[in-house]
Amino acid sequence: AEPEVVKGPAAEPDCFAPWSADTQFFKFPKKEGPYRIALANGYIANTWRIQMVQTAKAYAAQPDVAAKLKEFKVVSTGEDVPAQISAINNFIDSGYDAIVVNAQNPTAFGPVIKRAKEAGVVLVAFDNILDTKDAINVNVDQKGLGELWGNWLIKHVPNGGKILEVRGVAGTSVDTDRHNGIHEVLDASGKKWEVTEVVGKWDDGVAQKASADAIATNGPFDGVTGQGGDTGIVQAMIDAKHPFVPFGGETENGFRKFCAKFAADGLKCSSAGTGPAQVAVAMKTAIAALEGQVVPQAVKLPLAIVEDPNFKEGQDYFPDQSDNFFVGNSFPTCGINFTAQEIMGQSKENQ
Amino acid sequence: MDGAVPLFRMEGISKRYGGVRALEKAELSVTSGSIHAILGENGAGKSTLIKVMAGVVAPDEGRMMLDGSEVTFASPAAANQAGIVCIFQELSLVPELSVADNIVISDPPKRFGMIDRKAQRRIAEEALARAGAADIHPLALVKDLPLSRRQMVEIAKALARKPRILILDEATSALTAADVAKIFGVLKRLRSEGLALLYISHRMNEIAELADQCTVFRNGRNVASYVAGTKSDNEVVELMIGREYSHIFPPKPVRAPATAAPVLEARKLSWTDRLDNISLTVGAGEVVGLGGLDGQGQRELLLAFFGVLRGLSGQILIDGKPVTIASPAAARDDRIGMALIPEDRKTEGLMLPMTVRENLSFAALDRLSKAGIIDRAAEQRLIDDMVGLLAIKTAGLDIPVGALSGGNQQKVVIAKWLMRQPRIILLNDPTRGIDVGTKQELYQLMRKLADQGAAILFYSTDYDELIGCCDRVLVLYDGAVKRELVGAEITERALIASALNIHGEEMPVGQGAEA
Amino acid sequence: MKDWRYWLAEQRGTLLAFGIFIVMFIIYTSNHPAGFTANVVQTASNKGVLLAFVAMAQTLVVITAGIDLSVGMIFLLTNCLASWLVIGTGIETAFGVVAVLGTGLLCGAINGAIVIYGRLQPIVATIATGAVYFGIALLLRPFPGGSVNEDLADALTGRLFGVLPASLVVLLAVVLVIWVPFSRSVLGRAAYAAGSSEMAAYMSGVPIRRGKFAAYALAGLLAAIGGLFLTFFTYTGEAAYASGNAYTLFSIAAVVLGGVSLFGGKGSAIGAIFGALAFRTIGDLLFVFDFDPLWQPLFQGVILLIAVSLGAFALFRVRNRLEWFL
Amino acid sequence: MSETTIGGIAGRVPKFIRRADPAVLTAFACIVLLLFVGSLYSRSFLSPEYLLQQLKVASFLGVIATGMMLVILLGQIDLSVPWSVAAGAMMACAAAAYGPVGVALAIPFGIFCGVAIGIVNGIGVAYLRIPSMIITLATNAVAQGLMVVYTGGFSPQDSATRAMRYLATGFAIPGVPNAVVIWALIGAATVFVLTRTGFGRTVYGIGNRERAAYLSGIDTRRVVLIAFAISGGLSAFGGVLLAGYASKAAQSMGDAYLLPSIAAVVLGGTSILGGRGSYLGTVAGVILITLLQSILSVMQMPEAGRQIIYGGVIVAMLLLYGRAPASR
Ligand SMILES: Nc1ncnc2c1ncn2[C@@H]1O[C@H](COP(=O)(O)OP(=O)(O)OP(=O)(O)O)[C@@H](O)[C@H]1O
Ligand SMILES: Nc1ncnc2c1ncn2[C@@H]1O[C@H](COP(=O)(O)OP(=O)(O)OP(=O)(O)O)[C@@H](O)[C@H]1O
Ligand SMILES: [Mg+2]
């Protein structure tokens, strides 16, 4: 049963914002609840993913959501794309109503998407989305994120200069999009930029080492932008006694702690991204679709942006939470707002 | 030479390894239809010579001629092509492959480019039969065969290559008289079929029985060539070792048997199907021999004492007190004070790449170190003593032990255990591939240790040794003690008879070890 | 002793792997909501076959007492290459396939040359070449993308007569066309001999170098077949370092589960295939048992630990402690 | 054999240098060459702060590679490094959450966790005779599983304690980062153990022929077990230092250390087959790898080119000096 393509707007226009003007709107045939929903995750062993899975569980546990779910199953298949594809195939075969997926590879899911469509299963992708028109994508504007950081630097390093760019995992579309975003705006600015690129792999350790080397050899820099592992990057600056400079980075709790702490000393941060909580939006979308509401084929997630000087303790960052914790878990427009405790506190009682 | 045209001739062959002169302008000529024996000490150059012949090592200089025309071999394969096949001293069988695979390994029969299993098996069965080892199953994995059986496979493998010249480098060093007898039968037949055979051995009686021509090597040179039987053993040995050759076996003490209190005793020792109710005693100062065909459980018995075997039944007593020995570590412990000179020095006795020093002190590290730290002075002292006591010939203590000659390697193995002053010494065929001179020293040493009160249990595949060294000999057959020979009873005849588990007089035909 | 006993002894590893796999797979399908259906089998086999190819590749090298830590990267490289070449008309596609397989063969040959003629220790040599292959893969696909001849892809990842997974048929074909001839050829035996005892093999005039070289080269080829299949399965190419490494490590696990001795000279690719399938089924079990998602990695780890420890039970049969040291 | 080849200078140089292959010397030569090449790109590659920086970073790999070397000398390998490192780091940080006692015991506890993993490896390899390559793979997976469960279930504290920060980044001796001092100490201890103690001799012995060692009355299984335990402990300690350096622990910390630690050990002339190798070589290998990675990373080269060069250089250097002797 394929969705019929209809006119917008979507059921909850502010939450299910279309990606762009020409985004299609889907209306799936209404199914009777409660639903069986599956989350097909890939790699699990890092904080972002763990936090994401925890959030998913927390969301599914919320009374109003729980009421609509017969079953919510999560499977993590590791780095291996085929394994994830097979998992989705399995979910389809075992008759799940909707499958939420954080794809290891945006382009690899063609065959599965076909099958899901034939089987009338609602497929919703988030974080690493699928480039297809046949599945629903809950999408972060990765390029826009890059542009945001680029602009931040342009604004705070008024007449160009030396920039340290710490990239993510080579070969991924997210890394490429963000990189392009940054450079397009920098180039457009017409100012003179000398960008030193190093690979941080979204990992604090790697990022820190790479930055330290870059600082020791090509430093000092007038501005920094990091796609991830930003806590490590700042740490490297501190260790190398590198002067604090404007910084466009992600949403790690530790990074924001630094931003708040050293803002006065010149660490002017733009911390933006979309935390793992976007999984909740994806699930919400899936349920809406099953309920036969109108949803856009590509949902544009609002970025959770916090910029100097307004980092607020206990809201934008949590001193008593882990540095690795990803902040920006609230999507007010979707009525989704998780506090750190709700997520990581999941099983506090175990402690 | 007696006019016959040499089938193969080597002239002025030299080979150096670093400083070592393995071969120095060596000459050799081989004629078809005859068995040519090569004699020489450890390290005389015999193996190297035949390795050159077989294309394993390239000579530094010199030329080789086959049927009068010059040849050079780039590889063992090339030599095989030319009909030169060698049975190396270090076995050249592939353990994980089956007997049949091994026999045809150099050029297996093919069908449609793939190996023809049926044909291969047929060939293997023939070859095994020719080698007088039809009892070996062609599908058995080589690694599962005892050493003597492997040696037979080696020979079958060689025959399967239809050699014109067949070389055996200490091929019999691991075999008992009965196996040797079989092989001799085969070799004699091959000679009559017109093959040229090169035969290297440290056993004089074998050479006397077999050879037509003899060449003696010393320090990489061929020092003498003569028709077999024209020289006395003593003359020959003097040619080999270049020194006066005294009586080889030390005199045995005349002592009433069993006066010695048993230090080591076994009661009804059994293990799987290899050991069957073995009871024996070894007294202080006694040298007790283990006889019998190879693989009748002698090795297992020694391993059982040394704590290597699991699931033993029966009792082991030390100084009359029952003990359980769960590991070599326990066996060497002072309460027991046992030492085992293992079967294969190259894989069980030594770490070939490590230095002589490290190997010597390896078994005594616990004694040589305080709080785990090695007392190098003490180590040095003890090592010097041992090198002196056993007259180990080495270019230094810090060269790899693998660079020593087998004889000296063996001395290192023994020395490393003597460093612990063991009270019980188990020897597993310690003179394999060792030249007469060195053997003699070992015999002397064994007796000396016994006289100092050690209890010695000594397995040998060489009957002369058992006769020459032992106060008593226990002959094993199929894992059980078949007969105990004391003092004068220990004769070759008696040994072989009981080894074959036949009573007294009627002897098997064509058994060759009878000197 | 009877002939079949010897055969049995020789095949023990393979049979054990087969046993483990069957047991796991039965547990899996009998708990699967959809049960033992053509779909489920197809899904499982597509996933399993990928690893099976890589495991076969690893087997060839391991038999020579070597190890190839670059199989995963060859797998990626060929995947990326295929996502460029295996597309278009029948002819073009065919050409692409040949080119991809050729590349794999070449990578394997390079490994072989470095290890055998350069006389380097396989582990580190292949770590290095692996890095190079990954680099090239990344050049080919800076980010995921590309496409493949979907008809061919669907045909090879689909089903024959509606029931039989095509991928299994391909696997069987590869076994018959590559493994069987190799293992029965002189070179194959040379590879085994070299793995078991290089010195002995050399002394017996066995063409060890050619044998080992062939093994490494064919390993590259098999990894390439895997890469090709990955492309068919995903319609695209991606240079994902993590998954390259994952496949390398998985292949080692599969090979061991398949009863191939890491010390060389012993084992068969058939065993490795079942090892691979068994290993994959471990992952599938997650699906049918309702685990807290965060406990899944632990569960998989423990199962793997148990699976590889199974071999240790043979230990209790060892009566002569020297056999510990092979 | 190294002993015979450079035995001549035996008298003058300390033993552990005598044990070293000429490979080691070549390795150090390569380091110089690398620096030279780097300096062509940018002078600052020769600046003391950069070099210290590298030494500091190298010492993390150095500590981890020390354990790896011990295991490789036995003819084994330890693939559980990644999650031993992560576990060490995470557990140490986690311990700090439990009051002052926790803070005090943080580092020992982290190391202890690594030792525990190592012991499982050791039991598997020594007593169950499972090939190290596979058992360590499995324990790695298990360790990962445990860490995931832990992180998810306990919202762990994962910022490093002051002590950890101090060990990794502090300066007890002016100008010399503590990490480097620690590596030096561990290195010295290792050299001593390998050359002067019975344990060290036994390790080499087992690496050459475990069978012979066993028949010499050595409890080889115990030695193997201990070696793996040490390896695990050192990996974990490396993790602790890393956590100190990054001021926090994270799951993926160890991933970047498995292959480099193996490569470093082998580049240092240690035989992967065991029984042969010197610690000095490992030092050289570690510095080589670290410099290579750092220089490539700074040289603005795209990841692809970096990987290719990285691999190419390793092969080249091994071909230069890491070759086995010719068979004939
Ligand atoms: N691989 C080698 N490396 C260095 N030197 C060697 C090597 N092989 C042989 N040699 C030298 O050549 C000499 C002769 O060795 P060879 O093996 O021919 O003696 P051999 O007569 O066979 O001794 P044995 O009777 O014990 O077999 C040795 O003394 C040794 O110095
Ligand atoms: N790596 C080496 N360096 C120097 N000499 C060596 C080396 N390997 C072997 N040799 C020499 O080879 C000679 C013979 O060695 P080989 O292994 O052929 O038989 P063996 O050791 O002489 O005695 P055995 O007959 O018991 O084997 C020895 O004298 C030894 O000096
Ligand atoms: Mg010899």
Ligand SMILES: [Mg+2]
């Ligand atoms: Mg010899």
